[in-house]
Amino acid sequence: MERGRGALGPALELVHTGRAPTRAVLTSELGVTRATAGAVAAELEALGLITVDSRPTASAGSQGRPSHRLFVDEHGPVVLAAQIHADGYRVALVGLGGRIVATTSGCGTIPADPAHVLAEAVAEGAALLRETGRRCLGAGLAVPSAVAEPDGEALNPLHLAWPAGAPVRALFLRALADAGIPGVTEAIGFTGNDVNLGALAEHRHGAGRGARDLLCVASGHRGVGGALVLDGRLHSGSSGLALEVGHLTVNPEGAPCHCGSRGCLDVEADPLAFLAAAGRTPGPEGSLLHQAADLLRNDYADPGVRAAADLLIDRLGLGIAGLVNILNPDRIILGGLHRALVEADPERLRAVVADRSLWGRSGGVPILPCSLDHNSLVGAAELAWQPVLDDPLVVVER
């Protein structure tokens, strides 16, 4: 009864992204018959990826026989996700549905040598796998740098003190092999930029769900990154270097940037710029984002803070308007400090973008704060889950 092979992947993706709570929805979303949907669900259940709750559901209103409900299997396999950031790393086991099963962080570690940090992070992941006894189907890594394809090199890990061009994917794969992660015997490890992966996670499980063309802009501690999801797929360009939005000019008379230009988004709309505009002395590099976000959340009544926020919103709005003119997305999600900015004053940024973009006057694009904790980490997991979503049958051979 090997029914429903071709629809297996799309079906799992629907359950994974929370868009198929029942077999009935699966039927209509996939455009297949009930028979096929049932067979697909049965096979996914047999593969240990989803569970079916056929108890007499606490029916809600509508007529007819109530649907059995479909869940991602809470005890199913996981993938290993790791994120490197300015002040340490974070590792997690992530199940289908973007659910974080277990997590550890190594904060305070200065990640000077990439190989060393990756080995440490992967070792923590291996420990989590041993503790939980979960089966591991892959691994993904998020780094705060552009990652060049096809070799997976970190081109500008400026805030990590890594050498430019560090071959992070190769190092990550090496670390996975050395740690003897069970199930990851082959080269099943993926690496991407943290903002890109955060955007992917938001699109699948967060504020970006349902958007067709999703633009994300986010600050780290220093600088500004962007990402674009088109038709459910990350657009990272032909060499993985798309959406380098940090060097859009937003203030022609602004501060000089290391790129040689002046008034780039990178130096005009990041946490350091905000703290300077608000007249505060910045703390250590690895805490700038939290310092700025806390200031914004706690002291928004302070006129100086308010003025600094307004200035940043103007600059950011100009940059985003330029992106809107080029990309015409149907939703925009902001992360990092920009998330705090849009939460502090949702209307002002929308108005600036609508005013500065060419066709924004009639409505404008929805601009939302990101909605997931650790979205880069979840996005790294998405990368690792992708082969399974493309063809769920690969799980039998791992």
Next chain:
Amino acid sequence: MERGRGALGPALELVHTGRAPTRAVLTSELGVTRATAGAVAAELEALGLITVDSRPTASAGSQGRPSHRLFVDEHGPVVLAAQIHADGYRVALVGLGGRIVATTSGCGTIPADPAHVLAEAVAEGAALLRETGRRCLGAGLAVPSAVAEPDGEALNPLHLAWPAGAPVRALFLRALADAGIPGVTEAIGFTGNDVNLGALAEHRHGAGRGARDLLCVASGHRGVGGALVLDGRLHSGSSGLALEVGHLTVNPEGAPCHCGSRGCLDVEADPLAFLAAAGRTPGPEGSLLHQAADLLRNDYADPGVRAAADLLIDRLGLGIAGLVNILNPDRIILGGLHRALVEADPERLRAVVADRSLWGRSGGVPILPCSLDHNSLVGAAELAWQPVLDDPLVVVER
């Protein structure tokens, strides 16, 4: 023997884009068996879309039995394509493969009233259909304006003296119905921006063939337009308004633009700007492009012309570099005056773009002149062909 239904569309697309000269290539490109490829080719031939030449080909070198060759059927059905521009319109019948079968132009007409111009153009198309006796499977229209989805309104037909927001798609459909185009009984008419459609045509049949992420930039008589083809599909954004590149800032101290900013690409890198920089008095609006291009081609030795060209290349290069940082395309194609610019000095523009883009230092993106005559027209035809390429069986019901 109804074999090869699912692969029918991809197969026709391969022949259409000239990437499947033989059944053998079809087999490998589609990833199917020879049996399936043969059945697919037979069915496409039965549909009257392709022809198979099974004569003993003037074999070229390699061993084994020579392949029969596949051609687009020269006498097969066509689509009607129309293009409206500043100084008139052009109409053509376009077959598969982007081949223009018959064409007329109505130059000198000032297209003041959109309904009138479209009716006239479509009437010419109907006449061509009668003369040639071809079967018509659809119609496409290219206009020099952003076209808003989902209603198909021309938002900024600045150079046509049309009212902003003119419902061009509806008017086009009305004109098709009124002309009684045989085979276009239903609403099978498509409308798009001319630069977008030109990019689509270049990607399928011209200098963009084989590119994955293709960026096009082109000037008309006034202003600059852009277009992006991703994975073979035109990216026109969620509302059809993507790639409005004319208002990228390329000269902070530059001339004021009607958008309210200064130094936009629109006013710094179009034919008018070039003529001004070269110290020539511009002719009538509808001839600026030809005047500028002729000047560039014939008087490039003139120091003033040379200096004006260098200035324009610098400005254009800065704008393109910004796009490269955001989109990371693997090829760039230039049209209009910019085509003449890159033909005059291919190396300079490449160098400017590489220097001003973040990761361009290691090589840079290939920048090519467009290679098709009337690429917007051919692109409009592509729009009309798309339903047939998606499912060739639709031809039996038209």
Next chain:
DNA sequence: GTATTTTGTTTAGCGTCGGCACAAAGTCAG
């Protein structure tokens, strides 16, 4: 309690494609 609606399951059947065998049409070596 019966009719209606919606969902899940079983069975039969069909269409599409892969695998295989064989034929056809060329090159290459002698």
Next chain:
DNA sequence: CTGACTTTGTGCCGACGCTAAACAAAATAC
């Protein structure tokens, strides 16, 4: 010229993945 080899085209069969249709199950509506 002949035979071995290589590559392409085609006919046949079976497997796989789906639809269609009938039936069963579980709720609401009257």
